Amino acid sequence: MQSTATDMIVVNTIAAVREAVAKFRASGSTIGFVPTMGALHAGHISLVKWSRREADVTVMSIFVNPLQFGPNEDLSRYPRPVENDEAMAREAGVDILFRPEVKEMYPSEREITVTAAAVAELWEGSSRPGHFDGVLTVVAKLFNIVQPDVAIFGRKDLQQAVLVQAMVHDLDMPLKVIVAPIVRERDGLALSSRNRYLSETDRKAALSLNRALKEVRRAFARGERNTTALENAGLAVLEHETPVKTDYFAVVNGSTLMRERMATEKSAAIVAVHLGSTRLIDNRFLGGDDED
Numbered sequence: 001m002q003s004t005a006t007d008m009i010v011v012n013t014i015a016a017v018r019e020a021v022a023k024f025r026a027s028g029s030t031i032g033f034v035p036t037m038g039a040l041h042a043g044h045i046s047l048v049k050w051s052r053r054e055a056d057v058t059v060m061s062i063f064v065n066p067l068q069f070g071p072n073e074d075l076s077r078y079p080r081p082v083e084n085d086e087a088m089a090r091e092a093g094v095d096i097l098f099r100p101e102v103k104e105m106y107p108s109e110r111e112i113t114v115t116a117a118a119v120a121e122l123w124e125g126s127s128r129p130g131h132f133d134g135v136l137t138v139v140a141k142l143f144n145i146v147q148p149d150v151a152i153f154g155r156k157d158l159q160q161a162v163l164v165q166a167m168v169h170d171l172d173m174p175l176k177v178i179v180a181p182i183v184r185e186r187d188g189l190a191l192s193s194r195n196r197y198l199s200e201t202d203r204k205a206a207l208s209l210n211r212a213l214k215e216v217r218r219a220f221a222r223g224e225r226n227t228t229a230l231e232n233a234g235l236a237v238l239e240h241e242t243p244v245k246t247d248y249f250a251v252v253n254g255s256t257l258m259r260e261r262m263a264t265e266k267s268a269a270i271v272a273v274h275l276g277s278t279r280l281i282d283n284r285f286l287g288g289d290d291e292d
């Protein structure tokens, strides 16, 4: 039974979200889950739509997880537009909004952390040490709290999605993980809560991420398979844009995130850049119809 958009339940304790989910479960409903850090945009809302297609009831969490931020990262300035988020979640048809405080999620020193293996050291992990341990620890906690049948993640954070899938597989967590496509602005910029920090000039320069990824796709479509040559095609586009400081630009296996000598239909181009004090990431698969 799909509930109506107006009766969203908003809770901030673990006990309350468990109770709310249990009531739906008792009537036989399946549970979909969309974890977020808030500052909601159309990308997040697309995940809610996926959840509503896949499950009877949708739980969204909004939690800016301190564990996944490094000491010099933007934890304190991460946007927290609480009322707007609540209105957007309600409008999108979220049934239960779980918005815990930090002390609810981490009441004391932790003894246990989820640690990801090799792939977490690459790319985002190499620029943000410990980031994925923080992500996986909070996602494991949220899965245990909500106990969803299905959880929806965005491919915008491809490495995160790969690691969450690995955790669910390796730790035998009883749920299905869906990875949903990237939602972009009309001009190709991938939606991100951090886009609001971009100055007008940086906003224009940010378009070079998508241009570079598309250039790699074009080179691949023309028959180029050599990973280094494909990467160079993308890097040439980025290097053209002066304010963009490339963190990494790589062509990798889209399931393992490992760099391979030759690219295939299943490879993805992945990129991270600094633009002023803002860090942006994006990716595109080289094969298929990833042409949004």
Ligand code: AMP
Pocket (backbone or CB within 6 Å): 035, 036, 037, 038, 042, 043, 044, 046, 047, 152, 153, 154, 155, 156, 157, 180, 181, 182, 183, 184, 190, 191, 192, 193
């Ligand atoms: P965040 O609030 O940034 O932690 O993101 C919460 C979820 O939304 C993650 O699964 C992200 O991958 C996903 N997400 C963020 N931006 C987009 C986007 N532009 N398109 C699709 N999913 C997204």
